[in-house]
Amino acid sequence: MAGLVSRRRPSGGRTALALVQALALVPLALPLGPLPALAASALSAWRLNREGQLELRTAPDLPVRAYYEAGRGGIGPRVWFDLPGAPLRTRTIPGSGQVRQIRVGQPTPDSTRLVVEFQPGTQLDPSALKLVGTARDRWRMDLTGLAPYGQQALGEGDIEAPAATPAWRQGPIGAPQPRPGGAIGPLSASGLPEVDRGRFKVVIDPGHGGPDPGAVGIANLRETDVVLDVGLQVAQLLQAKGVQVLMTRTSEVDVDLPPRAALANSSGADLFLSIHANALSMTRPDVNGIETFYFESPRARALAQAVQDEVLAVSPGSPDRGARTARFYVIRRTTMPSALVEMGFLTGELDAPRLADPAHRRRLALAVSRGLLNVLRQGP
Ligand code: ZN
Numbered sequence: 558m559a560g561l562v563s564r565r566r567p568s569g570g571r572t573a574l575a576l577v578q579a580l581a582l583v584p585l586a587l588p589l590g591p592l593p594a595l596a597a598s599a600l601s602a603w604r605l606n607r608e609g610q611l612e613l614r615t616a617p618d619l620p621v622r623a624y625y626e627a628g629r630g631g632i633g634p635r636v637w638f639d640l641p642g643a644p645l646r647t648r649t650i651p652g653s654g655q656v657r658q659i660r661v662g663q664p665t666p667d668s669t670r671l672v673v674e675f676q677p678g679t680q681l682d683p684s685a686l687k688l689v690g691t692a693r694d695r696w697r698m699d700l701t702g703l704a705p706y707g708q709q710a711l712g713e714g715d716i717e718a719p720a721a722t723p724a725w726r727q728g729p730i731g732a733p734q735p736r737p738g739g740a741i742g743p744l745s746a747s748g749l750p751e752v753d754r755g756r757f758k759v760v761i762d763p764g765h766g767g768p769d770p771g772a773v774g775i776a777n778l779r780e781t782d783v784v785l786d787v788g789l790q791v792a793q794l795l796q797a798k799g800v801q802v803l804m805t806r807t808s809e810v811d812v813d814l815p816p817r818a819a820l821a822n823s824s825g826a827d828l829f830l831s832i833h834a835n836a837l838s839m840t841r842p843d844v845n846g847i848e849t850f851y852f853e854s855p856r857a858r859a860l861a862q863a864v865q866d867e868v869l870a871v872s873p874g875s876p877d878r879g880a881r882t883a884r885f886y887v888i889r890r891t892t893m894p895s896a897l898v899e900m901g902f903l904t905g906e907l908d909a910p911r912l913a914d915p916a917h918r919r920r921l922a923l924a925v926s927r928g929l930l931n932v933l934r935q936g937p
Pocket residue numbers: 764765771772780833834
């Protein structure tokens with residue numbers, strides 16, 4: 558499935574392709590709190606090198622949306638990126654080679670748009686254009702189709718500045734809790750298990766989305782936000798290990814359950830994981846815990862248990878509700894080993910503050926990734 562979808566632009570009626578939706582191969586946006594109005598631009602630096610690789614440095618953990626528009630008439634194709642915060646000044650930078658010009662614009666009072674406009678006739682392959690998050694504050698897009706060495710390197714700002722500290726180091730987090738029967742290694746991206754690069758494909762399904770917020774818990778914590786954040790981070794972590802990741806959604810869109818399963822089944826993926834958070838009644842803050850569901854097969858059971866164990870290991874004190882069978886649609890109708898993890902209760906007094914904490918969500922993403930990678934390593 559393509560990671561692109563047609564998007565009708567609000568003005569002018571031109572059609573653009575938004576690189577933000579279902580089954581994109583890469584996470585395109587990291588979740589975030591809203592910025593204060595008129596904050597400074599989140600764009601810190603950009604560079605387009607001679608090989609046609611575009612890099613962005615941004616404020617950490619912010620959304621970047623990427624768009625493509627085909628050329629027509631005497632106008633070349635364009636790729637643009639929208640980020641929060643206003644630029645200090647709008648400007649146009651002359652291009653070279655197939656790059657006609659680069660513009661830093663302000664489409665709304667508190668947003669920045671970086672536009673790369675190519676010469677008329679330039680042929681880019683939009684299906685190959687992916688904005689890849691390479692760190693919390695780094696993004697890269699290969700402008701596939703651009704003749705190599707066709708232009709001088711262009712850029713503004715210090716693209717080489719040190720990368721943002723990983724979120725998992727920022728919170729008030731102690732060492733991960735050891736658990737009986739399993740030694741847990743350092744819980745960091747670099748400490749995750751290695752697998753054969755390029756061999757595996759995993760579908761990550763952040764539950765709910767769009768008009769369906771899923772469960773809503775204490776302090777209006779929404780399941781859709783929690784699971785999208787964790788899902789996108791899992792995708793990045795797995796991709797960094799050479800695992801191809803398909804996401805059923807990468808932004809706040811609604812995807813029905815049958816398409817989620819169908820897309821997973823047609824992808825030939827090795828594993829499928831649906832990510833959720835539980836809720837009970839607001840009057841039951843005493844109910845907390847982690848549970849993971851699977852449907853029938855021994856491999857699915859092993860997957861569910863692996864994810865359950867890892868999530869429990871980063872959720873000290875939260876009860877183990879077990880890896881159990883269930884008949885949820887997405888795990889029943891997917892053909893590869895599938896599981897559905899409930900990472901805690903949005904209504905639980907222990908779980909809810911954790912699920913609201915970006916540092917804990919980072920740990921959850923690392924834990925889920927570790928479980929998935931270990932299952933891939935063990936093979937069929
Ligand atoms: Zn759910």
